[in-house]
Amino acid sequence: MSSIAASSSSIAVLLSGNEAIAQGAREAGVGVAAGYPGTPSTEILEALVRSDPDREVYVEWSSNEKVAIDVALGAAVGGTRALTTMKHVGLNVASDTFMTAAYTGARAGLVVVSADDPGMHSSQNEQDNRFLARFAGVPLLEPSDSAEARDLTIAAFELAERFDTPVLLRTTTRIAHARGLVTLGERRAPSRAGFVRDAAKYVMLPGFARRRRVVLLERLEALRRHAEETPLNRVELRDPAVGVVTSGIAYQYVREALPEASVLKLGLTHPLPEALVRDFCARVGRVLVIEELDPYLEEQLRALGVAAEGKRFFPRAGELSPDGVRAGLRAAGLVPAGTPRTPAPAPATAARPPVLCPGCPHVVPFLALRQLGAIVTGDIGCYTLAASPPLSAMDSCVAMGSSIGMAMGLVRSGGASGPVVATIGDSTLLHAGIPALADAVANDTPLTVLVLDNGTTAMTGGQSHPGAGATIRGDGAPRVDIAALCRALGARSVTVVDPYDVAATYRALEKAIASPGLSVVITDRPCVVAPVKIRDTPFTVAAERCIACQLCMNLGCPSIVWADERYEGRHKVAIDETTCTGCAVCAQVCPTDAIALVTEGAPAHAG
Amino acid sequence: MPAESGSVLLVGVGGQGVVLSSAVAADAARRSGFDVKQSEVHGMSQRGGVVSSHLRYGPLVHSPLIGAGEADAVVALEWNEGVRAIPALRPGGTLIVSLDRIPPPSAFVDRHGGAVAYPAVAPDTLRRTVPDVRAADATSVAAAAGNARAMNSVLLGILSPLLPFPAEAWDGAIAANVPRAALEANRAAFAAGRALRFPAAPAPGTGRPRRRAPAEPPSVGSVDIVDAWCKGEDCAICVRACPEYVLGFEPDARPVRAVRPDACTACMLCEILCPDFAITVRRAAVPAGPSLVAAETT
Ligand SMILES: Cc1ncc(C[n+]2csc(CCOP(=O)(O)OP(=O)(O)O)c2C)c(N)n1
Ligand code: SF4
Numbered sequence: 001m002s003s004i005a006a007s008s009s010s011i012a013v014l015l016s017g018n019e020a021i022a023q024g025a026r027e028a029g030v031g032v033a034a035g036y037p038g039t040p041s042t043e044i045l046e047a048l049v050r051s052d053p054d055r056e057v058y059v060e061w062s063s064n065e066k067v068a069i070d071v072a073l074g075a076a077v078g079g080t081r082a083l084t085t086m087k088h089v090g091l092n093v094a095s096d097t098f099m100t101a102a103y104t105g106a107r108a109g110l111v112v113v114s115a116d117d118p119g120m121h122s123s124q125n126e127q128d129n130r131f132l133a134r135f136a137g138v139p140l141l142e143p144s145d146s147a148e149a150r151d152l153t154i155a156a157f158e159l160a161e162r163f164d165t166p167v168l169l170r171t172t173t174r175i176a177h178a179r180g181l182v183t184l185g186e187r188r189a190p191s192r193a194g195f196v197r198d199a200a201k202y203v204m205l206p207g208f209a210r211r212r213r214v215v216l217l218e219r220l221e222a223l224r225r226h227a228e229e230t231p232l233n234r235v236e237l238r239d240p241a242v243g244v245v246t247s248g249i250a251y252q253y254v255r256e257a258l259p260e261a262s263v264l265k266l267g268l269t270h271p272l273p274e275a276l277v278r279d280f281c282a283r284v285g286r287v288l289v290i291e292e293l294d295p296y297l298e299e300q301l302r303a304l305g306v307a308a309e310g311k312r313f314f315p316r317a318g319e320l321s322p323d324g325v326r327a328g329l330r331a332a333g334l335v336p337a338g339t340p341r342t343p344a345p346a347p348a349t350a351a352r353p354p355v356l357c358p359g360c361p362h363v364v365p366f367l368a369l370r371q372l373g374a375i376v377t378g379d380i381g382c383y384t385l386a387a388s389p390p391l392s393a394m395d396s397c398v399a400m401g402s403s404i405g406m407a408m409g410l411v412r413s414g415g416a417s418g419p420v421v422a423t424i425g426d427s428t429l430l431h432a433g434i435p436a437l438a439d440a441v442a443n444d445t446p447l448t449v450l451v452l453d454n455g456t457t458a459m460t461g462g463q464s465h466p467g468a469g470a471t472i473r474g475d476g477a478p479r480v481d482i483a484a485l486c487r488a489l490g491a492r493s494v495t496v497v498d499p500y501d502v503a504a505t506y507r508a509l510e511k512a513i514a515s516p517g518l519s520v521v522i523t524d525r526p527c528v529v530a531p532v533k534i535r536d537t538p539f540t541v542a543a544e545r546c547i548a549c550q551l552c553m554n555l556g557c558p559s560i561v562w563a564d565e566r567y568e569g570r571h572k573v574a575i576d577e578t579t580c581t582g583c584a585v586c587a588q589v590c591p592t593d594a595i596a597l598v599t600e601g602a603p604a605h606a607g
Numbered sequence: 608m609p610a611e612s613g614s615v616l617l618v619g620v621g622g623q624g625v626v627l628s629s630a631v632a633a634d635a636a637r638r639s640g641f642d643v644k645q646s647e648v649h650g651m652s653q654r655g656g657v658v659s660s661h662l663r664y665g666p667l668v669h670s671p672l673i674g675a676g677e678a679d680a681v682v683a684l685e686w687n688e689g690v691r692a693i694p695a696l697r698p699g700g701t702l703i704v705s706l707d708r709i710p711p712p713s714a715f716v717d718r719h720g721g722a723v724a725y726p727a728v729a730p731d732t733l734r735r736t737v738p739d740v741r742a743a744d745a746t747s748v749a750a751a752a753g754n755a756r757a758m759n760s761v762l763l764g765i766l767s768p769l770l771p772f773p774a775e776a777w778d779g780a781i782a783a784n785v786p787r788a789a790l791e792a793n794r795a796a797f798a799a800g801r802a803l804r805f806p807a808a809p810a811p812g813t814g815r816p817r818r819r820a821p822a823e824p825p826s827v828g829s830v831d832i833v834d835a836w837c838k839g840e841d842c843a844i845c846v847r848a849c850p851e852y853v854l855g856f857e858p859d860a861r862p863v864r865a866v867r868p869d870a871c872t873a874c875m876l877c878e879i880l881c882p883d884f885a886i887t888v889r890r891a892a893v894p895a896g897p898s899l900v901a902a903e904t905t
């Protein structure tokens with residue numbers, strides 16, 4: 001934020017890991033940065049834009065991670081340092097390029113940031129992307145706090161250029177979204193080395209690729225020798241009885257739980273410095289590997305013949321924590337078993353799962369789909385929250401863009417007990433939905449596709465996308481017309497409807513479901529939270545008219561609460577005027593017209 | 608560098624400003640010469656879910672996360688979240704909690720019995736578990752100081768005397784992190800919070816036993832359908848109107864059926880709306896279903 005001031009001198013400022021990566025990239029002279037939003041990676045490019053009011057760097061939100069890595073690879077081939085950022089599952093999408101970019105390398109440094117989400121705070125899985133670096137054969141850097149996030153970003157660009165390879169910089173939620181003190185260095189203007197034609201390096205025809213495969217393997221050997229010497233891997237010799245091999249955030253937990261232990265702290269974790277590891281393990285008594293998620297280091301140590309212990313004591317599922325490390329050390333007999341302190345018990349509390357916002361345009365379409373008895377394949381975005389009560393109107397959510405293909409399969413399975421509807425957000429449609437929609441059209445699938453167009457990528461905080469009409473810097477931009485896009489793909493029935501109009505939305509979906517072949521319904525209303533907050537005159541409930549039927553409670557609007565007053569034993573409702581956005585949806589479903597606009601000065605209802 | 612170290616957990620509901628409050632406190636620690644680490648989770652939880660931020664300061668801080676039962680203080684911007692965070696406190700730690708209540712939609716799901724799943728607001732009860740509870744009506748204090756939305760600064764003001772950060776460090780941190788338009792309101796709210804004294808003098812009316820809301824008879828019903836009068840799926844008014852999704856059709860069958868009979872609350876909408884008078888709803892006397900958290904608030 002304000003922390004990355006325009007001028008940089010050697011003072012320590014508080015930066016999140018994401019801000020530190022942006023800072024490191026600026027100090028390394030990054031020229032092009034492209035990414036697709038995804039927690040916990042999103043703030044890297046946002047911080048980069050804030051740090052660059054003079055627009056020295058080209059920064060974009062790409063339509064998906066594959067496009068982003070291609071943009072970055074092309075930029076690096078063109079001779080400027082390039083950064084691409086994504087969440088862990090984003091690298092699955094980008095992996096087609098990633099795997100072969102490991103063959104081509106580039107001219108200028110190419111750094112790929114994968115922000116993993118152990119514990120799945122905001123994700124559909126918790127895959128450990130360190131394996132993807134090994135899979136592709138590229139170097140892997142793992143920072144353990146914000147200061148290292150900056151340092152390793154700079155190191156990543158240098159490594160990338162020195163060895164002519166993409167570098168994977170892998171963070172996790174507790175690096176990306178943790179803040180720590182970072183000493184800033186000077187920013188550099190983007191490097192411009194220029195493009196040099198080299199078909200044997202950049203045209204991966206089998207004949208050329210076979211040669212590059214050999215280059216890749218030789219490069220890995222050179223990198224392994226480098227890993228033995230680099231200060232990014234360091235031995236901290238203390239008590240020789242126990243040696244801990246660790247990387248990333250786990251290092252910090254180990255330093256606190258076992259301050260006297262010797263530690264091999266790995267910052268460059270692929271390729272593994274085998275001699276360094278063997279040497280360290282020979283100098284200590286018992287070897288423990290403490291790492292978050294999968295036994296990535298542990299298995300490699302075992303393959304080296306080291307009797308390393310790890311996942312026997314430390315969890316493989318979920319996020320590691322100081323408590324988890326301590327529990328593992330107790331199980332390993334390394335800290336006194338004793339009784340862990342029992343924290344004060346909490347009295348019963350209300351669960352608080354995430355919910356759709358007051359006035360969210362995604363509510364009504366799902367209310368209609370539930371009433372229509374549809375089988376709903378879902379996708380990823382705010383609208384996935386429609387799977388939870390009270391809407392309870394989504395039957396699947398797997399990966400971005402999966403809704404349409406899965407719906408096609410459900411239709412063809414013959415097993416669907418009701419009409420099949422695929423629901424997909426605008427950002428998700430442009431990310432991975434277009435090929436599936438083309439497929440559905442071309443195979444004449446009897447299916448309804450509901451596109452939830454709220455003009456933004458809302459779940460991750462309101463980033464622009466190709467249908468939003470703005471760039472990451474907020475400049476106006478040409479926009480993809482989603483209705484025209486669907487028609488161009490061959491959909492014959494395309495209906496645009498306002499999701500704040502309950503009856504119209506219901507009828508549009510009812511009609512689409514009843515019509516043969518493929519129909520597209522697009523709900524068109526901006527998100528009320530991002531990129532701009534939208535507030536209209538709030539609504540209020542005339543208590544004397546409320547029969548406590550609970551119809552409005554079925555919207556799940558957080559602004560509607562139970563009043564103390566009851567009617568025939570049921571709670572009447574009230575509206576929190578400070579959070580109501582005035583969408584008027586509840587007023588439309590109320591059978592007694594008890595909900596009306598707050599009128600200034602006068603009581604809401606004359607009676 | 609100062610020798611002390613400490614941990615503060617800030618909690619609240621998405622959109623309340625937990626992250627900003629934590630940034631202010633972290634910056635105050637930095638300005639006081641401490642090493643600082645701070646960790647929060649952005650993303651999905653910001654859609655009305657729980658937001659928490661861990662803050663640790665000291666001569667040298669490794670972990671950005673506070674272990675369970677190790678926080679010196681919890682600062683809660685919302686009542687339920689303050690109660691939930693109690694296990695984070697070390698013995699003798701301080702719970703600073705706003706009396707603001709944001710019941711989630713899922714607190715209102717007991718359609719038959721009407722029990723509200725939200726903990727009663729009763730700081731005195733909490734003091735049995737946590738001796739040092741500093742509960743304040745932060746929104747009212749902030750409103751009196753100029754802007755109700757600065758309630759988080761009131762809570763930081765209450766926190767400030769507990770931490771070894773000088774007043775200039777706090778003021779510098781507020782000035783550097785709060786948007787300019789809201790700066791003066793937040794400074795005033797911070798000062799108002801800092802001036803509050805705990806344990807507070809009992810407000811008039813507190814200390815008397817709370818009157819529990821009288822138990823209401825549960826709201827349960829059953830539906831009688833005159834099959835011959837029902838026009839079937841072409842009408843379906845009752846199916847769409849029923850708030851409890853009680854009514855539906857078997858495939859290709861004409862008369863409407865109670866497909867979720869146990870869910871009926873006897874709200875009568877179907878009986879009132881059926882154009883053919885085919886439905887009669889009877890209120891039934893059935894014992895209350897299991898109530899959720901015993902938490903009817905007064
Ligand atoms: C491959 C991949 N990239 C990124 C994400 C992160 N992500 C989850 S939801 C979402 C945005 C979806 O936007 P949209 O479809 O427009 O729905 P909205 O949230 O606006 O309702 C993103 C980027 C992801 N889950 N998977
Ligand atoms: S952020 Fe926007 S799209 Fe997401 S739940 Fe809120 S209103 Fe809906």
Ligand code: SF4
Pocket residue numbers: 358359538539555557558559560575579580581582583584585586587
């Ligand atoms: S108008 Fe009704 S549904 Fe819309 S935000 Fe306000 S209370 Fe919620």
